[in-house]
Amino acid sequence: MPELRAGGRQWTVASAANLLDALNDAGFSVPYSCRAGSCHTCLVRCVVGEPLDELPQALDADKRDQGWRLACQCRVVDDLAVEIFDPACDGLPATVSDCHWLSASVLRLRLEPERPLRYRAGQHLVLWTASGVARPYSLASLPGEDGFLEFHIDCQRPGAFADVARTLKAGDPLRLGELRGGALQYDRDWQDRPLLLLAAGTGLGPLWGVLREALRQDHQGPINVLHVARDSSEHYLAEPMNQLEHAHTNLKTELVAAADFHAALAHLRIASRQTIALVCGSPASVEAFSRRLFIAGLPRGQMLADVFLEKT
Incomplete structure (x- = not known):
């Protein structure tokens, strides 16, 4: 042996x-x-x-x-x-710059790394607490524009990292581990194609970064965003998304409560077979979105999906 x-x-x-x-x-x-x-x-x-x-x-x-x-x-x-x-040796030191509750269960965590980190919208990063708890989270910040790394932490249920995140305050240290590609991104070649961004819960986080990247690159095609949340109070980016919608005539957003999810899916359409769909959320929500997109006629190769597994 x-x-x-x-x-x-x-x-x-x-x-x-x-x-x-x-x-x-x-x-x-x-x-x-x-x-x-x-x-x-x-x-x-x-x-x-x-x-x-x-x-x-x-x-x-x-x-x-x-x-x-x-x-x-x-x-x-x-x-x-x-x-x-060993995060103490192999991880990149970072400092909490801001903790803010965007809703009753979603914590916005902003970090300042010790040195600049090159990344693209939609990537994942492993976060290490001082006590040694490690969890991967998607970046919600926009590289090259936001002066921080932003994460949207779902703290509704107890969890090893979420329990620590609730106690964090400005100045607290964290360590950054592996930066991952992730499935979600914006490609300049999509500039004239319809974009469909579908998110459930904090699956909106990485799509928030991807959406702003698309707008920064002057995306010309229509962009439709659908966010599913437990109830209206959990549409935690409703106001900033509303502001973007007023500033960009090609952007439309739809906020859906969980109780109305299946009805919203039944009415989901794709603008054309050239549509690119980006999907993020729990396994059940991603599966439901994927099934509906397939029925609606979207080619499988035109859907990019990230699944958020439950973090214990």
Whole structure:
């Protein structure tokens, strides 16, 4: 059976054991969220040996060349030595610049990184608390214009990161981990095509950044935004979206309460088969949006979707 080494310890594990499970069973508390290779919170660096990586495409080539692997996607088949991602050494320091409740359950968190971070609208970033809790969140800020990194945190239910986020105040330290591409983006080649932005809950966050990127690049086609929330009080960007709608004649927004979601879906249409749809929210909402778009005739390759998994 293979030997696994980490943190100055060495022990035997079952052949083909999941690397994340093997480390956590040994008491290392490697954080994770999705176990699907999406969140990137379980990064480890392989320093001796190579695991069987079941999802090598999940990491950029430069990360892989540095030895980084996603523990949840790796199996220990030979002797292996790893270093666990240490936010104190490997993470980028950041400071909380502002915490503001946009609704009863949505917290807007703004961070100032120690050095500028290059990113594009719609990407994800792993946030680490001082206590070692790590969770991926989508950026809602607009690169090159907003002087901060903005995140919309759903604090309706208890959760390891949400519980800490409720207590944050200006000046508190955080660490930034892996910056991820994410499925959502704006492409200049879409400039004359209809855009359909569909969001549920804080799935509006990354689409808020993508929407402003499209408008900044003077998007010429029609843009329709639909936001589904638990009730009218949770349409947390209603006022800024209304202001954008008044400033841009090609932008239309629709706010839908959860009770009216299926009725709104039944009336959902696409402007043309050239429409590009960007969808973000819970698995159930993304599935409902996707099914309706397919029925409406949207080609599958013209829908980009990000699914927000429940964060514990």
